[in-house]
Each structure stands twice: as C-alpha cells, then as structure tokens.
Amino acid sequence: MCSHYEAPTPHQVADAFGVALFDQGRLDLWPAYIGPFLRHPDGRAEDDESPAAMEVMTGSFGLIPSWSKDSKIARRTYNARSETVAEKPSFRHAWRHARHCIIPAVAIYxxxxxxxxxxxxxxxxxxxxxxxxxxxxxxxxxxxxDQILHSYTMLTVNADDHDFMKAYHKPQDEKRMVVILPKGSYADWLTARPEQSAAFMNQYPADRLAVAL
Known part of the structure; x- marks a missing residue:
C-alpha cells in the first residue's frame, strides 16, 4: 500500500501529459495533502470513441465519498484494493461510474x-x-x-509473487503494489467503461522498477 509519494512539478506534468500548467504546493505528499491527478476532460467516459485528451485537476490524496460528513476520511482512503473496490462504500460509486484518473508520481515510498x-x-x-x-x-x-473538493485514491493489487515489490512491507503482511499503467494505456484507462475497469488491474513488470536515490 502506498501512503507516501513524490509528486512531479507542474512543468513535469505538463510536459509528460500535454496538459496546462497548474498551481501545486508541496511535492512530498501524504494522505489528505493536495496533489494533482489527470482525468478525462468531462470527468467521465462517454463512449468507446472518446478522444484521448485529458485534463489536470488537484484534490485531496484520499478519496472523500459524497456522503462523508467531513474530509477526515481521506486519511484512510488513499488506497483502494482492486479485489474489493466495487463493494466498499467509500469507493463503489467512483468504481461503478468509471471515475478513472491517473496520479502522476516521480516516485513512491x-x-x-x-x-x-x-x-x-x-x-x-x-x-x-x-x-x-x-x-x-x-x-x-x-x-x-458549500465548497467543492476533489479527491482521489490509488488502486492496488496483490504483489506476493512480484519479484520487486515482494521485498517491501513486513514479512508476515500481504504484499501490495499500486497499479502502474503503461504509457500506451493512459487514454484507454481514462475512457474505459465500468465493465472494462478490472482488465487494467495488473502488476507492473518488476524489471521496469528500480530503487531511486
């Protein structure tokens, strides 16, 4: 599970994803901090012919469901397990309505x-x-x-058999990793229909990850 990551600068996000510049404070992010995410321009997938464009938003790291009385829940909803996301009250609305996003990161911890x-x-x-x-x-x-606050969560998959990520977290704990998308699937993820979401819940190849100083 990932509760700490390094966000890119606005210029890095703009260059990598072709979006407009935006305001961003701190780059060292923890749950309930404000960070950037990318989504389909109208916020949802319309159909299979939707354009590949995306827009950048900022919001709370930790998903805040519409029924929440306050934003404190974000400290517990920063990761969503792919195996249970469709049933968990905090996440099921976003999952069932394909509110897909991409969280850009320089690195995770x-x-x-x-x-x-x-x-x-x-x-x-x-x-x-x-x-x-x-x-x-x-x-x-x-x-x-009466103000609107956007928020986001990172999807995760089991990593017990992942050659790289199985080394992390306590030995007796289940190993988890965030779902890292190949660049070629960014547009497909943002425009995927609800019934297509599960197909993206895959491990990222171990040889494409590295410890970074």
Missing part, C-alpha cells in the same frame, strides 16, 4: 523490512520517466462551507 527495521525506500520507473498510477476520483461538497 515503501518500507523495506529486510534489515528488521522499516527503511523508507524510494521506488521509481527504471527509465526515469514519471509513474502513471491508476486511480479513482470523486468530488465532495463541504457541508460547512
């Missing part, structure tokens, strides 16, 4: 316990390009201010 102590390890693409992490987005209206 995971704990390496092989020494017996947790060592935060920075993991990136081996080729140095940005990670494009599959996620879901939502919008929530703050009942106290």
């Amino acid at each position: 995971e704990p390496d316990w092989r020494s017996g102590k947790a060592v935060a390890t920075r993991i990136a693409r081996a080729d140095g390009e940005l990670l494009g992490i599959a996620g879901l987005w939502e919008q929530w209206r703050d009942p106290s201010t």
